[in-house]
Structure formats: C-alpha cells, structure tokens
Amino acid sequence: MSTTAGLPLPRLSRGRFASTASQEPLYAYTDEALFARTGVRVAFSERSGGVSTGAFGSLNLGSHVGDDLAAVEANRAALASALGFAGAPVVVPKQVHGDRLVAIDGTRTVEEVRADVAQGADGLIVRTPGVAGLLCYADCTPVIVVAPTGAAAVVHAGWRGVAAHIAVSALSALCADGAARPGDCNVYIGPYIHAECFEVSAELRDAFARDFGEDCAPDARHVDMGACLRRDLGEAGVAPERIADVDVCTVCTTERFYSYRASSGTCGRHGAFAALSR
Numbered sequence: 001m002s003t004t005a006g007l008p009l010p011r012l013s014r015g016r017f018a019s020t021a022s023q024e025p026l027y028a029y030t031d032e033a034l035f036a037r038t039g040v041r042v043a044f045s046e047r048s049g050g051v052s053t054g055a056f057g058s059l060n061l062g063s064h065v066g067d068d069l070a071a072v073e074a075n076r077a078a079l080a081s082a083l084g085f086a087g088a089p090v091v092v093p094k095q096v097h098g099d100r101l102v103a104i105d106g107t108r109t110v111e112e113v114r115a116d117v118a119q120g121a122d123g124l125i126v127r128t129p130g131v132a133g134l135l136c137y138a139d140c141t142p143v144i145v146v147a148p149t150g151a152a153a154v155v156h157a158g159w160r161g162v163a164a165h166i167a168v169s170a171l172s173a174l175c176a177d178g179a180a181r182p183g184d185c186n187v188y189i190g191p192y193i194h195a196e197c198f199e200v201s202a203e204l205r206d207a208f209a210r211d212f213g214e215d216c217a218p219d220a221r222h223v224d225m226g227a228c229l230r231r232d233l234g235e236a237g238v239a240p241e242r243i244a245d246v247d248v249c250t251v252c253t254t255e256r257f258y259s260y261r262a263s264s265g266t267c268g269r270h271g272a273f274a275a276l277s278r
C-alpha cells in the first residue's frame, strides 16, 4: 500500500473512454488528478459502451437482473480496461441492503473474497493493488471514500444503507488504528435518485427527518439521500470541500443511467469502481 501525502481535493469530471466491448464510447465520471497523483482510480460508469441489449442496454454491470451473464462479464471487463485495469480481477458483491463491509487486503485470495461477498455485502474496502471493487446501482446512492493511505472503499447506500450509516462505517474502516483522519479523506457521490423523485411513505420520511434533520427531508413525502450522507459524513469529520458529487438524478437521466423507479424494476445497473494501481 502506498502512502500519498495529502490527497488533492476531489473533483469528478465526465470522461469518454474507448470500450473493448463495443464501438460505442464508454462514459464515466472519474477523478483524473487523484489517479495521476496517487494511483487510486475511482469511477462512476454510465450505460453506454457495452454489449447488453434492450432494457439492459448497454453497459449493464449487474449479474442478478436477468441479463445475459456473458454480456455482463464483457461489460465489466470493458469498464476495467477503459479505466486502466485491463485484465484485473473485479470483485462484485451480492448486495443485500445491509451494512456489511468486506476487505480486499491480501490476507485472502481473490477467490476467497469472491466466495465471501457472494454471501452478501454492501461495501468493499480495497487495499490490494490490481484488484478492482465494483458495486452496482439503479437509483441507490453510490459512495466511494478514499484515504490518504491509498486505500479506497465503495459502498451501496440505498435508504437502508443510509439509515445504517454505511458510508461512515466505510470511513471508519479506512481510518481504523489511526491509519488516516476522516478530515483528510475524499468522498465521491455518484448518480442517485434525487429528492424530487424520491417519494417515500410519511413514516419513512419522518424517520429520516428525526435521524438526519429536517433539512434532509424537504417536504412531507420526500427524502434527500445526498443531504443525509453529507450530514452523516460531516458529523464524522469530513469537510464539505472533501465531498464531490456528480449531481445527477438517475430517474431524470435514464438516457445515461439506469433507474429502477423510472423503468418499473426492469433495468440494468451502472457501477461504482475503485482500484489501486500501486
């Protein structure tokens, strides 16, 4: 694991990459300055540049949604290759809306980690260079945390994960034993269902308002997951300027992202990817 003396402030930009799977370009949000300075690759993928068709078109990364598994594998490999990790093993958990985090840290083989996360996990801590962590989304919030130690965490924060403080758990894991301070970590938030499209029951709305403050629930039936995450991470010591957000609503942007709500449940999954090159 490399040590990176101070991370650059997080900055996400939308990039166009060549795809090994398709003639179509592959688009992803990345932090190029972070990658150049530290070798830590973080990315949020869009839905172009893959080989899946129909509701899954085209860069579907989810293997549990009814898509052709060979297409999903080709899409995952294309994403890794586009991001500079051609041929790297990609670890993808079975996401269960829990708060369990699993580390890729060299104490176990990739196959052992894969067998473990197949039992259910909603976050990966990536500490080993050359092995990518990938989680899949269609409206839930993708969150990546990077520590100045050169380790990264990727979590799946649906409303259950947000309520269970999974992003703060990932931050704490990266900072355990004084390895890093929360204030020195970068946080990246990918595309998710924004408050205006996230109508929930009055009971759920009230529960979030109680736990995260009235500002996190703009009216009687809507909740702002991004505001909840910012508040939670802020209380844990992350400065506002250390949080970057692609600021895109999945429900409103189905030409670029998958949305479970907008597609009545039949759709692919975009991804949040983290890997270390050194």
Ligand SMILES: [Zn+2]
Pocket: 193, 194, 196, 197, 249, 250, 251, 252
């Ligand atoms: Zn929206």
